[in-house]
Amino acid sequence: MSESATHLEDGPIVVGIKPGLPSRIIETAERTAGSMGCEVIFAYVELNSALVELDPTEPRLNESLDPEIDDEMAGVSAALSDMLTAALAGTRVQWSFRVLAGDPASALSRLAADVGSRMLVVGTRRHGPIHRVEAFFAGSVAKSLAMGQSRPVLLVPLNRDAD
Template sequence: MAANDDPVPGVILVGVQKGLPDAVLHEAARLARDLGEDLVCAHVDLERYTVGEKLDGGVTSASIDPDTDTDDDVEGDFDAALAAHIDNVLAGTGVEWTGRELAGDPARALGRLADVVHARYIVVGTREASVRETLREFFQGSVASHLAHRQHRPVLVVPLSPVTDGRALPWE
């Protein structure tokens, strides 16, 4: 391989949230381990918006509700309970991870961070196949769909509740 063909080091970026099924973390960790890449777990706070970005991809954010936030702008700290859960899920995998707290629209926030950390892949989970989630996605769109149409890197969507028995999906 020529020197200019050397692969650019990158990371596997996974979108995480409280209540995220462990399958998404397992798949992201497996991909990171198989490719020899670092794993970055990113949580996007939907109740805040970004007012500044740091060189490492972290953000300074403010609340969308000015009555709930007494601080003007704050640097987002990764949720300790979520971090403990990720540590527990990834224990024994041999995969080290770092966390980033983001704010705003999840697809845009993950896309910006993917650029900063040179992500090779972005990993996200699907939503539950319910009428409520179908309506939400109809009006807001899915994070996976937004990423797939706005990224130059692959987006891995981990199916969480596949319908494999031939039943119709709620939107069919």
């Protein structure tokens, strides 16, 4: 059986999160994991950090997937962890939270590969002129993941009506 054929059979779900994230993504990931009977790994990618190794053929180093956390990153990480704890209170789904380094799409892809993830869950871009400018300069994580993955990517629409 090929590696891509096993993605839906085992492994956790990896979910990309960031500050200001609508609860819709957390709820979607929790329901999906509950229906599949698997764990969820929520991952925040610190944009002001970089992957230690730049060559994709080099082995992955712990510093890339578990970066050193400075005071600012620790505050953001704690706030996200508290948000997840509150949002997932009472759930039976096992979950964990990770902080990653580097480009969001690359870091999430690497984590998914390292943990044998069955799928990735990310939000789409929000609507509006500010978000269009941001997407122009930074690109779309959702698009990068959807175009460059062998595993399924669940895109959760973020629109004006979502919380």
